[in-house]
Amino acid sequence: MNKCYVKSLLLTAFVGAGALLPAADIDMQRQHDITLDSYKVDIKQYEDAANEYIARANECFIAGNYKDAAYNYVQARYVLETLKDKSQHFADQLEKVKEQIAKSYYYLAQQMAEEADAAANSNDLKKAIEKCEEAMVIYPACQKEMMPRKEKYEKMLASIERRASLNEDRVLGGQSDVDRKYQIAVLLKQARTLYYTRQYEQARKRYQEVLLLDKINPEAIQGLRATALQINKAGRDRYRLMHKKAMAEAAWKGAEPIIMTEEKDGQNEKDEEGAMGNGIEKKQVQLDDPETELIRKKLAEIILPTVNISNTELPDVITYLNQQSKRFDPKQEGVNIILYYPEKKETDSMDGMNGAGNPDSLVDDMSADDQSEGEEEDAFADEESETATAQNGPKVKYPIVSSVVLHNKSLEEVLKAVCLSAKLKMKVEKNAVILAPEDAPLDDMQIKVFLFDASLVDELGGNDPESLQEGLSMRPGYKITFPVGSKVMYDERFRSLIVLNTPENLAQISDAVAEMRKLDPPRLVQIQVKFVEIEQNDLKELGFIQSLSRPMGDNGKTDGRLQFDKNDETIYNSGNNTFVYSRSTNGYNYNLTINAINQLDSKDVLSSPKVLTNDGEKVTIKMTSERYFEWDYEEGEWETSSSDGVMTYSYTPPWPEFEMQELGITMDVTPKVDLKNRLIELDMHPWVRTLVGWTEYQYTVSADDTDGGAGLGSVETMKRPIVAERTTLTNVQVADNETVVIGGIIKDYTTIVDDKIPILGDIPLLGNFFKSKSTSIKKTNLLIFVTARIIKPDGTPYFDTASTNKGRATNAGIGDIY
Structure with a gap:
């Protein structure tokens, strides 16, 4: 019986538990259904x-009210933004709304226009x-x-405002006639004072102010013209x-070589690096395009x-x-930060090339590599950092x-702090910031050729x-590096060092070379x-020419009376008859001519040749x-x-022989360089x-007496030139790029004429009317300025100007001496 009771109890418990489990599931299912219905209701509300x-x-939009249409489309976009992840239907609807917003903005901008x-x-x-500005804000496109x-x-607005500002009533301010006349008098007084003190610009402004008050004021018009003439004269x-x-400056300034010295260029780049601190800051001082500048601002x-x-x-x-x-x-856009960390590979592209290799093939290879590197860099700039770093592969550490x-x-x-910790460098591009190792070639590589002697290769x-x-x-x-893609080779045929590298490394190589x-x-x-x-x-010149005569008829006879001839002519008669007097009385003719002149002129002739010669060779x-x-x-x-008893004589005159002569200036110069002391011996x-x-000179050409030519002869006149030569020979030492002057090649001609009538010319005061005096002085002085400078075969100065003048108080050039 006990066993039956136990079985009954276990069966009752099992049945009760079975009844409880379905009841809990029903409550849970009911609660889930309520939540789902609420969720569906929320989505439905957002959708509605x-x-x-x-x-x-x-x-x-249909009614043409694009402003309200744009507002409602924007509100719909905000709602659909929360639903786009729930269903593809909402995402498609959101794209259509965005398209309608753009159309609304476009038509709204047209309407505002x-x-x-x-x-x-x-x-x-x-x-x-204001409408134009509002349209650009609404629709930037x-x-x-x-x-x-x-x-x-x-x-148009500025023109209207200017015309309004120049209105006569506004300028004058409704002044009375008394006040206007007083103001005109004050302005004229100020204008005259400024004119006499040569402040023409200020005087012109005062006269213009007077004309604003009185458009036909004669003194202001005349004063304005006078100031304009003075300003024009000052300008001329x-x-x-x-x-x-x-x-x-064009005549006297020394000619500098066309090629700048590489030492000076290298020094300038070093100074820039020292002033900027490091390579990153150096790049930032360069001019950028607007897109790159926007990245820097962000x-x-x-x-x-x-x-x-x-x-x-x-x-x-x-x-x-x-x-x-x-x-x-603030705009939730951020900045693309890209890591460019290439795998280091040994450069084997130069294998098999010797010193006599073809430089053209090297240039082609370099150009191809440069292009591929540029394409690779652009590819990195367009990708996200995860993709860029993944491309490097697992081998990169x-x-x-x-x-x-x-x-x-x-x-x-x-x-910057990250770059300093990881030994990186940074470059800002249009769309991203690139971080790379210090030896990575972020900059575009360039090719440069250096003159390089074979002794320097060793x-x-x-x-x-x-x-x-x-x-x-x-x-x-020097800190010269050869990043990935850089190359160098030597061409023996042209004695040239060809380098492909970044501009920074090329500058240092230039200094080293x-x-x-x-x-x-x-x-x-x-x-x-x-x-x-x-x-x-x-x-x-001062000369008096007098004559007194009395003609007696066409046969030229005279009655035995005394006659006076005129004085001799002066040197050049340069006075051109400054004063002429002529008078006839009772058959006597009297003529008086006065020549007077005081003339001084000067003429300069400049020639500036330049030659280049080797050390020790004459030029x-x-x-x-x-x-x-x-x-001759x-x-x-x-x-x-003789023919049939008739003698015939023929004469051949002297025939000149011409010879070429060089007239002008000739100069032989032989330089010898003392490099240690920077001196040049000339x-x-x-x-x-x-x-x-x-x-x-004349000479007589006579025929031979034996041939019956006695008494025959001819007097011939021959001309020969007189060529004068002035010369000097000197040896001097000058410092590099300094000037020496050779003078003293002077020619001086002085001509003095003192002509007078005896006795009458010695009378005090009155004697001046019976004499003529003239003095002519002609001087010619030749100055030779010689500037010597030591030059390299590439045309650059051996020593720059700063180092040449170091320790000297002055640097006298040709212009300073002259």
Whole structure:
């Protein structure tokens, strides 16, 4: 019985438990159904609200009320943004709403443009300008169309305001006649004072103010004209002075080589690096395009409250910074930060090339590599950091950012700190910020060719690319690197070092090569000579020419009375009959002519040749003209012939033989360089040949007496030129790029004439009427300015100007001496 009771009890418990379990499931299912119904109701409400906004927007759009249509479309977009992840239907509907928003903005901008035109036509230009600005804010894509309209309306408005400001009533301010006359008198007084003190600009303004008060004021009109003439005269004087200055500079300033010295260029780049601190800051001072400048602005505006990075691998740091930049960007856009960490590979593209390899093939290879690297860099710039880092593959070992802890710092400062910790460099592009190792070629590589002697190749260790790279990298005082893709080779045929590298490395290589070439480069000497011939004429003359005569008829007979002839002519009769007096009385003719002149003139002739010669070789400079003169003559002769008892005589006159003569300036210069003391020894031999006149001589050509030619003869006149030569020979030493002057080649002609009538010419005071005096002085002085400079074979100065003048008080050039 007990067993039956136990079985009954167990059965009862089991049945009761079975009844309880279905009841709990029913309650749970009921609660889930209520939640689902509520969720469906919420989605339905959002959908209904979005549809309602869309319906209102469509009605406004059809009615042409684009502003309200855009507002309702925007409200619908906000609702659909919360539903787009629930269903593809909502996502498609959201795209259509965005499209309608764009159309509404476009038509609204067109409507505002029409309203702006209407406002402009009604002279409500301010309203038209506001409509244009509002249209550009609503729909930025119409800025290209609206900006010209806005500028047009602004010009029209400025023109109207200017015309209003120049209104006569507004300018005068409703003054009475008494006040106006008083103000005119004050302004005229001020204008006259300013004019007499040569303040012409201020005087002109006062006269113009008077004309505003009285348009026909005669004194103001005349004063305005006078000031305009004085301003014009001052302008011409200033132009004349500036023209003289420019001409003097062009004539006397020493000619500099066309090629700038590589030492100076390298020094400038070093100074820039020292002033900027590091390569990152150096890039930031360069001019950027607007898109890159926008990225830089965002880097400075995004402030990260806290940055705590400790022992984190570099790709994780980049991912973290990308997220933080988007989170703390006010526009929630962020900045793309890309890690460019290429796998380092050994450069084998130069294998098999020796020093005599083809440079053209190297240039082609370099160009191809440069292009591929540029394409690779652009590809990196267009991708996200995760994709960029994944492309590098698992072989790349990224550095660990040890510790970067910052508070309230800009994203730019955080990136600099990360670069400093991981030994990276940063480059800002249009769409992203690129981080790369210090030896990665972020900049575009360039090709540069250096003149390189074979002796310098041995100093680098050989002419193969590996030795050249190692030799340049180990140069003391320089940090020359050869990043991935860079190349170097030596061409023996042209004695050239061809390098493909970044601009920073090329600048350092240029400095290193220049320093190596300083050891003992070939020396040339540039000689610039300026010949200045100064001619001065001083003529003074005072002469009285008198004559008294009495003609007695056509046969020229006289009655035996005394006659006076006129005085001899003066030297040149240069006075051109300054005073002439003539009178006839009772058959006597009296003539008086007075010649008076005091003349002084000067004439300068400048020649400036420049030559280049080797050290120790003579060079000849000629500034001459070729003239042909009768230098010798063939003797004249008589010829006798007889025919039928008749003697015939023929005569051949002397025949001149012409010879070429060079007239002008010739100079021989032989330079010798003392490189240690920076001196140049010049052996100079200048000479000047000029034609000063002609000489004539006569001789008689007679026939032979044996041939019956006795008594036959001819007197011949022969002319020969008189050529004068002035010369000097000197040896001087001058410093590099300094000037020496050779003078004293002077020619001086003085002619004095003192003509007088005896006895009468000695009478005090009155004797001046019976004598003539004239003095003519002609001086010619030749000055030779010689400037010598040591030049390298590539045309650059051996020593720059700063180093040449170091330790000297002055640097007297040709212009200073003259």
